[in-house]
Structure formats: C-alpha cells, structure tokens
Amino acid sequence: MLGSACLAVLGIVAWGFYWFVSGQYLQTTDDAYVRADWVAVSARVSGYVAQVEVTDDQPVKAGDVLVRLESRDYQAFYEQAQAVVAEAEGALLAAQARQQVAAERVDQQREAIAQALAAVQSASAEDRRSQLDVQRYRGLIRDNAATQQRLETADAQAQQAHAALQGAQARLREQQALLAVTQAQSRLADIQIKARAAAQASALARRTLAQQNRQDTVIRAPVDGVIGQRQVRSGQYVVPGQPMLAVVPVHQTYVVANYKETQLTHMLPGQPATIDVDSFPDQPLHGHVASFSPGSGNVFALLPSDNATGNFTKIVQRFAVRIVLDEPQAVRVLPGMSVTTTVDTRREAGTDEQ
Incomplete structure (x- = not known):
C-alpha cells in the first residue's frame, strides 16, 4: 500500500510538472x-458532350482539357458574325469615301464662291465706270461737246454693265446656296460614319461573343488537382452552370x-x-x-x-x-x-x- 501510494504521488507530481511546464x-x-x-467545373454554354477527356481520380494541370462540347453550331455562329463584321467594315469604308467626296465638294464650292465673288466685284467696278461715263456724256451734251448718239451708247453700256452685275450677284447667291447644300451633305456623311462605326463596333462585339462561345465548348481545368465527382458522360446534354465534375x-x-x-x-x-x-x-x-x-x-x-x-x-x-x-x-x-x-x-x- 505504501508503494502504491508513492507511485500515485510520483504520478501526480509528474503530471503536475508536465502541466506546469508545457501542458497548460x-x-x-x-x-x-x-x-x-475544390472547384466545381461547369459549362458556360449549352450543348451535347462530344468527348470527356479525363477519368475519375486523374491528376490534371491547370489548362488541361477536361470536356469537349459539340462546336458545329457555335462555329457557324462565329462565321455568321465574321460575315456581319466584314459587311459593317465595308459600309464604314463606303461612308468614309462619301464623307471624303462631300468634303472635296465643299472645298470646290468654296472656290466657286470665291470666283463668283471676284466676278461680282469686277461687274460692280464696270457698273460704276459705265454710270460715270453716262454722267460725263450728259455734261458734255449740255456743253454741246458730244453727240446724243454717244450718250445713248454710253447709257446702253451702263445698262449692260448693271445687268452683268445683277447676273454675277445671282450666280454668287446660287453658289452660296450650293455651299450650304454641300455642307449639309458633309454633315450627313459624318453622321453616317458615326452610325457605321457604331454598327461595326456592335458587329465586333457579337463576333467576340461568338468566338468566346466557340472557345467555351472546350472546358479546361481551372487549377492543378485531381478529378472527382465526375458526373458528365459523352452524349449528355449540359446547360450553363450545370456541375459536371470537380477539381480538388x-x-x-x-x-x-x-x-x-x-x-x-x-x-x-x-x-x-x-x-x-x-x-x-x-x-x-x-x-x-x-x-x-x-x-x-x-x-x-x-x-x-x-x-x-x-x-x-x-x-x-x-x-x-x-x-x-x-x-x-x-x-x-x-x-x-x-x-x-x-x-x-x-x-x-x-x-x-x-
């Protein structure tokens, strides 16, 4: 009994020492x-499973192909989007050409206005000169220094010069009106370019989406790991978000x-x-x-x-x-x-x- 008591006391002391030193x-x-x-892998697009590239418990690396979906429809959508992009690019080029033609017409019309303005100035100078001639011949007739016939000739020339001035002014107004028309056509061409550029951007975005959908038919491993919970099989129809397998x-x-x-x-x-x-x-x-x-x-x-x-x-x-x-x-x-x-x-x- 004494030995058992000693052993018990020693055990208690040892346990107390252990608890005091490290146990506490x-x-x-x-x-x-x-x-x-772990990551649950699911499809981003719907379609039929063409091929499952992995098996249960198979180690994979990030980027390895796990599942392939049928891509024929998505390839056709991509080609259709590519055609729309080409059409949009052609329409944009045509609009740019029309805008360039309209800008050149505006420049030509401004040159025509400058020529018409010069013609008006010349006709105005001729009109003033002819009016002065008429006034001079009238004074000479009063002084009996010129004939009536000479006055009539000067008056006819003055009327012709005035008519030429009115014609030059009319042509100037016509050229100015044509300038307003060509400027409106140029603004319309600018608006058409913006519309065609927007249509091209929309077509490019649709092509990008079609390309992404085509690429999403190939499902790859997001991280390094091991395949688990494989529920996908060849020929199965999957929808976006449907879990197919897990990468652990x-x-x-x-x-x-x-x-x-x-x-x-x-x-x-x-x-x-x-x-x-x-x-x-x-x-x-x-x-x-x-x-x-x-x-x-x-x-x-x-x-x-x-x-x-x-x-x-x-x-x-x-x-x-x-x-x-x-x-x-x-x-x-x-x-x-x-x-x-x-x-x-x-x-x-x-x-x-x-």
Whole structure:
C-alpha cells in the first residue's frame, strides 16, 4: 500500500510538472478535418458532350482539357458574325469615301464662291465706270461737246454693265446656296460614319461573343488537382452552370479545427501546431495557425439559436481555426480526413507573463 501510494504521488507530481511546464499551453481538439478549396467545373454554354477527356481520380494541370462540347453550331455562329463584321467594315469604308467626296465638294464650292465673288466685284467696278461715263456724256451734251448718239451708247453700256452685275450677284447667291447644300451633305456623311462605326463596333462585339462561345465548348481545368465527382458522360446534354465534375487541389490542403472559445485565450496566428491524422496515427504532421473564423459556427448556421427566448442554457461555442500544413509532408493527406490538432501557445503565454 505504501508503494502504491508513492507511485500515485510520483504520478501526480509528474503530471503536475508536465502541466506546469508545457501542458497548460497545449490546446487540443479532435473536432478537426482536412479541407481543400475544390472547384466545381461547369459549362458556360449549352450543348451535347462530344468527348470527356479525363477519368475519375486523374491528376490534371491547370489548362488541361477536361470536356469537349459539340462546336458545329457555335462555329457557324462565329462565321455568321465574321460575315456581319466584314459587311459593317465595308459600309464604314463606303461612308468614309462619301464623307471624303462631300468634303472635296465643299472645298470646290468654296472656290466657286470665291470666283463668283471676284466676278461680282469686277461687274460692280464696270457698273460704276459705265454710270460715270453716262454722267460725263450728259455734261458734255449740255456743253454741246458730244453727240446724243454717244450718250445713248454710253447709257446702253451702263445698262449692260448693271445687268452683268445683277447676273454675277445671282450666280454668287446660287453658289452660296450650293455651299450650304454641300455642307449639309458633309454633315450627313459624318453622321453616317458615326452610325457605321457604331454598327461595326456592335458587329465586333457579337463576333467576340461568338468566338468566346466557340472557345467555351472546350472546358479546361481551372487549377492543378485531381478529378472527382465526375458526373458528365459523352452524349449528355449540359446547360450553363450545370456541375459536371470537380477539381480538388490536394496539394493545397489545410486543416479546419473547431476549438472551444475557452481555448482561444492565448492562441494567435503563426503559432506552431501538431496534426495527428487518423489515417496515419504514427506519422504526426506539422503546421501553423493561419487565421480565425470571424464568428462561431452558430452565427453562420442556417437556423441560429435565439437565446433571448425561453429558458437559457449556456453552451460553450466553437470557432473554426485554419491551420496550414508546413511543406513538405511525409504523408499525403486528402480533404475530409479526420485529424487531431494541438496548438502550442507557450511562446505567446510566456510573453504575456513577462
């Protein structure tokens, strides 16, 4: 009995020493699982599956072809859009040519106006000269220094000069009216260019969409990983958004450990962690704390509890702690595996005590 009592006392002392030295700083939970941000691959366009390029559990690289859809219809749509683009480009070139012709007509009309204006100035000068001649011959007739016939000739020339002036002014007004018409045609050509350019941009956008739809008939892996949940088969009709398979990045796995709120007192990002995987009990893994969930699991539950009604029973809440595995690892862990995690808070606790 004395020996048993001594052994018990030694056991208690040993356990107390362990707890005082390191045990009080180690926070452990078995509510932990391996996770990975896997991607559900779906089609962006509808169509029949022409060929499935991968099998279950096959490793793939980012950009590898996973599934091919029938592309004949989308190829025809692309060629149709290409024809519309060519037509729009031709219409734009024709509008630009018309605009250039209209601009040249405006320049020609301005030159014609300048010529008409010069003709008006010349006819005006001739009209003034002929009027002065008439006045001079009238004075000479009063002084009997010229004949009546000479006055009549000067008067006829003055009337002709005045008629020529009126004709030159009429031609000037005509050329000015034609300039307004050609300027309106030039503005119309500018508007047509803008309309044709907009039609070309619309056609280019439709061609881009058709090209993207044609390219989307080839579905590629978004990330490196392993194929899982393959539900697509050749000949199957798929619609946009329909899940076909999953790509699991097994090389980017991490651990989500649900710790009690009372265990988070001294837990901080960067602290070392030991992970014991149930599948490999004799090969512990190592990692470190990366981040903490912004709320408990109850906060993000579909039907969170309401403690403001009925009888209240206090329940310790759990918070998800993200633990990143250190590279490289001796074993390959897969998403969904159960693990037990132990976080060492000793360093931070010692700092607080100091």
